Structure formats: structure tokens, C-alpha cells
Amino acid sequence: MAAIAFTPQVQRPPLSLFSTPKTPKPKTRVSLQPSSSSSSTSQLSYDPFVHQLAESLDDSLPSSSSSSSSSLQSLRDSSVQTVLSTPWPTRKDEPFRFTDTSFIKNSQITPISRPPSFPTTPDDTQFPSLDIVDGFLVNLSNLGELPNGVFVGSLLELSDETILKRVSEFLSTSSQGDLFWSINGIGAPDLTVVYVPAGCRVESPIYLRYFANEGGDIGSPKLPLSNPRVLVLVEKGGEIGVIEEFLGGDGDKAYWVNSVLEVVVGEGGKVRHSYVQNQSVNAAHIKWTSVRQESASTYELVEISTGGRLSRHNLHVQQLGPDTITELSTLHLSAGDQTQDLHSSIVLDHPRGYSRQLHKCIVSHSEGKAVFDGNVKVNRYAQQTDGGQLTRSLLLAPRATVNVKPNLQIIADDVKCSHGAAISDLEETQLFYFLARGISLEAARRALVYSFGAEVIEGLPYPWIKTKVESQIKELLEGSS
Amino acid sequence: MALSVFHHPSLTLPSPPPQPSPPSLRPSPSNSLQFTLPAPRPLLLLLRSSRPNRRHSSLRAGLSSAVDSPPQTSGSQPEKKLILQVRDLTAVIAESKQEILKGVNLTVYEGEVHAVMGKNGSGKSTFAKVLVGHPDYEVTGGSVVFKGQDLLEMEADERSLAGLFMSFQSPVEIPGVSNINFLRMAYNAKREKLGLPELGVFEFYAYLYPKLELVNMKTDFLDRNVNEGFSGGEKKRNEILQLAVLGAELALLDEIDSGLDVDAFQDVAKAVNGLLTPTNSVLLITHYLRLLQFIKPTCIHIMENGKIVKTGDISLAEALEKDGYEAIAKPH
Ligand SMILES: Nc1ncnc2c1ncn2[C@@H]1O[C@H](COP(=O)(O)OP(=O)(O)OP(=O)(O)O)[C@@H](O)[C@H]1O
Numbered sequence: 049m050a051a052i053a054f055t056p057q058v059q060r061p062p063l064s065l066f067s068t069p070k071t072p073k074p075k076t077r078v079s080l081q082p083s084s085s086s087s088s089t090s091q092l093s094y095d096p097f098v099h100q101l102a103e104s105l106d107d108s109l110p111s112s113s114s115s116s117s118s119s120l121q122s123l124r125d126s127s128v129q130t131v132l133s134t135p136w137p138t139r140k141d142e143p144f145r146f147t148d149t150s151f152i153k154n155s156q157i158t159p160i161s162r163p164p165s166f167p168t169t170p171d172d173t174q175f176p177s178l179d180i181v182d183g184f185l186v187n188l189s190n191l192g193e194l195p196n197g198v199f200v201g202s203l204l205e206l207s208d209e210t211i212l213k214r215v216s217e218f219l220s221t222s223s224q225g226d227l228f229w230s231i232n233g234i235g236a237p238d239l240t241v242v243y244v245p246a247g248c249r250v251e252s253p254i255y256l257r258y259f260a261n262e263g264g265d266i267g268s269p270k271l272p273l274s275n276p277r278v279l280v281l282v283e284k285g286g287e288i289g290v291i292e293e294f295l296g297g298d299g300d301k302a303y304w305v306n307s308v309l310e311v312v313v314g315e316g317g318k319v320r321h322s323y324v325q326n327q328s329v330n331a332a333h334i335k336w337t338s339v340r341q342e343s344a345s346t347y348e349l350v351e352i353s354t355g356g357r358l359s360r361h362n363l364h365v366q367q368l369g370p371d372t373i374t375e376l377s378t379l380h381l382s383a384g385d386q387t388q389d390l391h392s393s394i395v396l397d398h399p400r401g402y403s404r405q406l407h408k409c410i411v412s413h414s415e416g417k418a419v420f421d422g423n424v425k426v427n428r429y430a431q432q433t434d435g436g437q438l439t440r441s442l443l444l445a446p447r448a449t450v451n452v453k454p455n456l457q458i459i460a461d462d463v464k465c466s467h468g469a470a471i472s473d474l475e476e477t478q479l480f481y482f483l484a485r486g487i488s489l490e491a492a493r494r495a496l497v498y499s500f501g502a503e504v505i506e507g508l509p510y511p512w513i514k515t516k517v518e519s520q521i522k523e524l525l526e527g528s529s
Numbered sequence: 530m531a532l533s534v535f536h537h538p539s540l541t542l543p544s545p546p547p548q549p550s551p552p553s554l555r556p557s558p559s560n561s562l563q564f565t566l567p568a569p570r571p572l573l574l575l576l577r578s579s580r581p582n583r584r585h586s587s588l589r590a591g592l593s594s595a596v597d598s599p600p601q602t603s604g605s606q607p608e609k610k611l612i613l614q615v616r617d618l619t620a621v622i623a624e625s626k627q628e629i630l631k632g633v634n635l636t637v638y639e640g641e642v643h644a645v646m647g648k649n650g651s652g653k654s655t656f657a658k659v660l661v662g663h664p665d666y667e668v669t670g671g672s673v674v675f676k677g678q679d680l681l682e683m684e685a686d687e688r689s690l691a692g693l694f695m696s697f698q699s700p701v702e703i704p705g706v707s708n709i710n711f712l713r714m715a716y717n718a719k720r721e722k723l724g725l726p727e728l729g730v731f732e733f734y735a736y737l738y739p740k741l742e743l744v745n746m747k748t749d750f751l752d753r754n755v756n757e758g759f760s761g762g763e764k765k766r767n768e769i770l771q772l773a774v775l776g777a778e779l780a781l782l783d784e785i786d787s788g789l790d791v792d793a794f795q796d797v798a799k800a801v802n803g804l805l806t807p808t809n810s811v812l813l814i815t816h817y818l819r820l821l822q823f824i825k826p827t828c829i830h831i832m833e834n835g836k837i838v839k840t841g842d843i844s845l846a847e848a849l850e851k852d853g854y855e856a857i858a859k860p861h
């Protein structure tokens with residue numbers, strides 16, 4: 049519980065909710081005092097809790113004077129300004145109407161301040177892979193095979209001036225973000241950069257493994273917070289695959305991963321994105337994926353989220369030119385006392401865009417919940433857009449809940465768009481077909497539930513991750529039935 | 530310029546809505562949709578072992594009469610094993626309680642082929658589906674003994690494992706489940722019942738391959754989802770393939786000959802003939818003489834308004850083919 053009542057006048061609460069590093073360093077960067085000249089609206093939205101959080105994040109960061117982090121610094125500066133006028137979301141705010149973030153607020157949030165010593169097990173794929181532990185990039189492997197001109201690694205290690213310049217162009221121009229986006233902007237200790245130069249097709253995908261090392265034990269109010277941040281920048285005609293896997297870590301630890309991925313796809317370029325989230329059942333997983341697509345570019349996403357007590361994915365795709373292709377498919381499974389939430393928006397401002405979105409969720413636990421808010425906006429100049437959106441939910445337990453809001457806004461007049469929502473239990477005639485062939489009801493249910501999700505899983509572009517996800521899902525479904 | 534803002538206009542709900550309690554569906558203020566599954570779980574199949582106990586007494590009646598009464602059908606030898614005995618079977622549609630089967634009697638011995646004919650809507654498919662335990666129907670009276678066991682006491686999967694097979698008149702499509710996986714699940718369920726180890730993918734394929742030839746089906750069909758996008762004829766072949774894989778002491782074939790082209794008809798008829806052995810029995814539901822000329826039936830039953838009103842030999846089907854149901858209407 050948030051035991052302290054904040055009032056806007058109080059600059060510092062009598063007790064700090066956030067543990068700060070043992071050796072506080074002098075703050076040189078930003079004043080976190082709300083400016084006295086701020087307008088009445090920002091006064092109204094001033095939230096002392098958020099102020100405290102921002103301050104503890106700022107304190108937690110190692111002070112760095114490296115010049116290559118100047119773009120990180122400007123990101124922090126602009127994020128601080130935003131955060132100070134953004135209150136913690138409540139269920140009165142439309143984007144959080146069905147998603148309760150209060151357990152995060154009521155925990156003792158501890159920003160993780162030092163690079164952890166964490167033995168990551170080598171992955172058995174031969175792909176170039178990066179291990180990000182508690183928001184810190186700690187390990188890189190198999191990068192030798194990457195073509196010339198491709199950069200994969202920490203921004204702090206990036207020395208190429210042209211790439212640096214490109215990165216800084218995108219880093220500070222924050223777009224549609226919410227409070228969590230800005231919190232990441234303050235708290236990200238580093239930026240992992242994946243840069244693909246013009247015309248370069250990278251054959252093997254980049255495998256990003258996110259580990260959570262620090263975590264509160266069950267019953268403890270501690271909630272260590274990490275802010276991983278990655279930028280994928282693909283220049284004109286470049287192509288790459290990116291796999292993001294958020295792993296559970298040991299046991300049922302409580303932690304908060306507040307992750308941001310930015311993707312820029314240059315003209316005619318292509319990014320194939322796989323996102324697999326299997327974090328601890330006590331974790332808060334908040335994730336932003338912000339995509340900018342230039343003309344004739346392609347962005348494909350396959351998301352499989354099964355972990356977390358609260359998992360919220362904010363997905364924003366902005367079209368910057370005509371003839372783009374966007375394909376998004378998502379499978380959410382709530383097999384425990386958990387919420388899986390996808391808030392997506394696709395903004396089409398240019399002619400002849402093609403977009404397809406498939407959202408599927410399975411809620412197989414009485415306390416389980418799934419939330420989907422999918423907005424597709426077809427603006428005035430987006431003529432001849434071909435847009436489709438479909439959401440299907442499978443509720444398998446009494447009191448299981450979904451809130452779905454597919455929503456298509458069309459202002460252009462020459463477009464082809466369709467959408468639909470269906471909510472169902474398993475088809476009885478299908479179950480009977482199994483029984484009539486001697487297959488038990490339990491096996492039939494399992495096969496049908498699994499097949500519901502298979503449509504999304506099939507879209508994962510690499511067999512090994514497909515196999516891995518398949519067995520995770522099967523295990524979770526078995527455990528919850 | 531047209532301005533249109535859609536908020537989930539097409540909301541498809543499952544049809545029919547789950548029984549018995551309809552789920553609560555409440556649109557909430559800003560055009561979002563909240564859906565909560567009511568407790569308890571509405572699935573009929575989950576409510577299965579809730580059959581009346583009186584079945585036990587009818588089982589005894591069924592068994593003793595099987596010993597006492599001489600076989601009703603001509604041509605069957607007294608020493609032949611009784612496979613199926615249906616007595617005064619009545620059944621209603623579970624939802625509406627409308628009675629469809631109004632006292633069906635039928636006895637099938639080992640190795641026999643029975644045909645059931647009758648006008649559209651007379652209850653033939655319902656009869657077959659009730660025998661395999663379809664949840665759309667509720668048995669209200671009578672008895673069914675299958676190989677000495679009370680069939681009505683058994684779950685649908687147990688009936689199948691006991692050797693009863695029905696090919697559906699219109700088999701359902703199952704997206705997301707491949708045909709070969711489905712077949713392997715079914716075959717392994719059968720093996721498990723027999724105490725045999727499961728067959729892996731490759732072993733199963735070796736077992737399956739000759740069966741494919743039997744029904745003249747291409748291997749492509751194995752990787753496709755069960756019945757999804759299959760043509761009418763392909764669905765029929767697929768049903769027979771399942772029969773060939775699983776085997777059955779009694780196969781109920783519901784209009785296996787409908788909607789087939791000339792070649793498919795030959796394939797299916799041959800396959801069914803090939804599956805017939807002196808110990809297998811078949812109950813064919815058909816509208817046409819053609820299949821009956823191919824697969825010589827022991828006897829032919831005419832169903833009318835939920836009852837078997839006439840039983841005879843092939844001449845009954847010939848008369849039907851020639852002059853329609855009027856020709857064989859009861860003389861009085
Ligand atoms: N689940 C059901 N719900 C509603 N009505 C049903 C259901 N099942 C059967 N009926 C009705 O029961 C009657 C018998 O149907 P059935 O399918 O058994 O006929 P049939 O003899 O197989 O006909 P056909 O030759 O056309 O296949 C029909 O009037 C049908 O509409």
C-alpha cells in the first residue's frame with residue numbers, strides 16, 4: 049500500500065518509498081523541482097509519487113561524462129520534463145481503464161543501479177546474440193559473422209560518427225509515449241543499438257535475451273526496476289530479423305521490467321520482429337515498441353506473451369511514406385492470476401499502405417484477464433489503404449475476463465478495411481469429433497486450445513524459437529487445466 | 530470525403546451460445562467490450578456422467594433378451610455373435626426436448642451389413658449420432674447393447690475405443706489441427722487402450738501409408754487441417770481413411786455415398802468392401818441402391834418418423850429406387 053499521502057505542496061515526503069544507492073552522487077544534470085512557473089494544467093497533473101520515482105531513477109544512474117552518451121543525456125532531460133507533468137495512470141485514464149497498475153505503485157520500487165554479475169548461459173543458437181541483464185548489456189556473442197557496416201552493441205561503445213549522428217536523430221524525438229516510456233527515458237542506463245546500413249541484408253537474426261537478475265522474494269514489497277532500451281535502425285533497403293526474448297529468471301521473483309524498443313525501417317527496408325515474453329508470474333512487464341516505417345518498408349511482428357503478473361505491451365506503428373506493409377500478430381495467454389494487455393495503434397497517413405493485425409488471447413484461469421485495445425487510424429491522405437484487424441478470445445475458465453476494443457478510424461474514402469472480434473469457448477462439435485474417434489476430452493481440449501494459438505505461433509520465423517514457445521505454451525495450458 | 534468511424538461493428542458471438550447459462554456480455558461505456566465467462570462452465574460435454582441410473586436395469590433386460598430371443602434378421606446364423614441390439618430407443622433433442630427417435634428396434638450380428646433408408650428428416654442420422662453419444666441428443670428410453678455392454682452408459686470416447694465408429698454425414702472442420710496429428714492421436718488412444726506403446730511420427734506414417742492407398746488419397750491431405758477446405762468428396766474419403774486407420778467392429782456409415790463423383794464412388798465403395806471381414810459389421814445409411822448393389826446388405830430397414838417401419842431384403846431398395854417411398858408405404 050502507498051502509505052504516504054502526497055500533497056502537491058510537499059516537495060519530499062517524510063519517508064522515501066524508493067531506496068536509493070548507498071553512495072548518492074551529486075546531481076549535476078537535471079533539476080527535478082517542478083518549475084514554479086509551470087502552467088496550471090501541469091500543476092494539476094503533478095504527481096509527487098512520480099516525482100519521487102523520477103528522482104530515485106535519476107539517483108540510481110551512474111554519472112557518466114562520456115561524450116557518446118550525450119544523446120542519452122538529452123533523452124533523459126526531455127524525459128524528465130515529460131515525467132514531471134504526467135501523473136501515475138489510474139483506471140480513470142482511458143488507456144488503463146482495464147489494466148490496474150496499482151500493485152506496481154504500491155510496491156517498494158528500487159531502480160537497479162549497477163551492472164549485475166550474472167552468469168548467462170550461452171544460447172545454443174549460432175545467431176549473433178546480446179544478453180541484457182537488468183537493463184545492462186553484459187554479453188555479446190557470435191557477432192563475427194555480421195556483414196561490414198552493421199553495428200550491434202552499446203551506444204557507449206559506438207564510435208562511428210555517422211551512425212552516432214543517425215542514432216541521436218531518432219533517440220530524442222520521443223513520440224506517442226506515456227509515463228512508462230518517459231520513465232524508461234530517464235532510467236535507461238544504456239542504449240543497445242542495432243544498425244543496418246543501406247542495402248545490407250543481414251541473414252541471421254539478432255537475438256536479444258533479456259534476463260531479470262534482481263528480484264524481490266514472495267511476500268516482500270521490493271520491486272527492483274530495470275529499464276532496457278534498444279534502438280533498431282535499418283537504412284534504405286536494409287533487412288534484419290530481431291528476436292526479443294524476455295526470460296523468467298529463477299523462480300517467482302518480483303521485479304519490474306520497463307522496456308523500450310524503437311524501430312526505424314528505412315525506405316524499402318524490412319524488419320522481422322519476434323517478441324517472446326515469459327517472465328516471472330510476479331513480475332510487472334511493461335513494454336513499448338515504437339516503429340517508424342518509411343515508404344515501401346515492411347515491418348512484421350509476432351508476439352507471444354505468457355508471463356508476468358501484469359504484462360502491458362504498447363505498440364505504436366507510424367507510417368512515414370506510402371506503400372508500407374505492416375503485419376502484426378499476437379498471442380496472449382493468461383494461464384494464471386495475471387493480466388495480458390496489448391494497446392496498439394497503427395497510424396496510416398500515406399497512400400497504399402497494407403496492414404494486417406491478428407490478436408488472439410486465451411484466458412484459462414479464473415483470475416486471468418486479457419485486454420486488447422487496437423486502434424487503426426486511416427487518415428485523409430491514406431487512400432487505397434488495405435487494412436484488416438481481427439481479434440479472437442478464448443475463455444476457458446469461469447470468471448475469466450477479456451476486454452477487447454478493436455477500433456478502426458477511417459477518414460480516407462478509398463480504402464479497404466475490415467475488422468472483427470469473436471469471443472468463444474471451444475466448439476462443442478469439434479470436441480465431439482475427437483471423442484468420436486476415441487480421443488479423451490482432456491486431450492481434445494488441449495489440442496483445440498493449442499491449435500487456437502498455433503495460428504500465431506506458426507508465424508514465428510525461426511523453427512527453434514517456435515519449438516521453444518510451443519513447449520512453454522503446452523506446459524502452461526497443462527498446468528492451468 | 531467520407532468520414533466513418535467504426536467501433537467493432539461486427540461482433541461475432543459463438544453460435545449457438547454456450548448452454549445452459551448464456552455468458553454475460555456487457556458493452557461498457559466507451560465502446561469497449563467486456564466479456565466474462567459465467568461460472569459454472571457451460572460446456573455440455575463437461576456435464577457428461579450425469580445419466581439416470583435406470584440404465585442399469587435396462588442393461589439386464591437387454592442382455593437377457595439377447596440370449597432369449599431368436600435373431601430377428603433373416604440369413605443370420607444362430608451361433609453368430611450379437612454385436613448391437615437396440616430396443617425401443619427414444620431420444621429427444623437436448624435443447625428443445627423435441628422427440629426425434631420414437632422407439633427404434635434393430636439387431637445386428639457379427640459380419641452383417643445393414644442398410645437404413647428413409648426420407649429426409651426421418652431420423653437416420655439422429656439414430657447414428659445417438660448411438661455414438663452425440664451431446665445434441667438425450668436418450669429418454671429404451672436400451673442399446675453393444676458387444677454385451679450397455680452402450681448408453683459409456684462416454685463417447687469409450688464407445689469409439691470399444692469398436693464403434695461413425696462416419697459423419699457432414700464432418701466438422703478443425704482449423705489448427707493437422708489431419709495426420711489427429712489420426713495419430715486417435716490411433717494412439719486406441720493403442721493405449723490395448724496396452725500398446727504410442728507410435729511416433731515416423732512409425733505412424735509407415736502404418737498410415739497403405740491406408741492412404743486404400744482410399745486413394747494423396748499425402749497432401751495429411752498436412753492439411755482436419756477437413757478444412759475439403760470438398761464434399763474429400764471429406765467422405767477422409768472419414769473412410771479414419772475408419773481404415775482405427776478399424777471398427779461396427780461401422781455406422783452415414784451417407785458415405787452422397788455427393789461423390791463416379792471415381793470417388795468407386796474408391797469409397799471399394800474401400801468399404803475392403804474393410805469388411807466376417808467379424809466386422811456395417812450399418813449403412815443411404816438413399817441409393819447403387820452402394821447396396823456394391824456392398825451386399827444382409828437386410829434393409831426403412832425409417833420413418835423416428836421408427837423402423839419396415840425391414841426386408843435388397844428388393845425393398847429396388848422398389849424404392851423405382852417407385853419412391855409411396856411404393857413401400859404400409860398397405861393399410
Ligand atoms: N440438433 C438438432 N437440432 C434441431 N433439430 C434437429 C437436430 N438434429 C436433428 N434434428 C431434426 O430431427 C429430424 C431428423 O434429422 P436427421 O438428421 O436424423 O434426419 P435424416 O433422416 O438423417 O435426414 P437426411 O436424409 O436428410 O440426412 C429433422 O427434422 C431434423 O431437423
Ligand SMILES: [Mg+2]
Pocket residue numbers: 653654655698783
Ligand atoms: Mg442424415
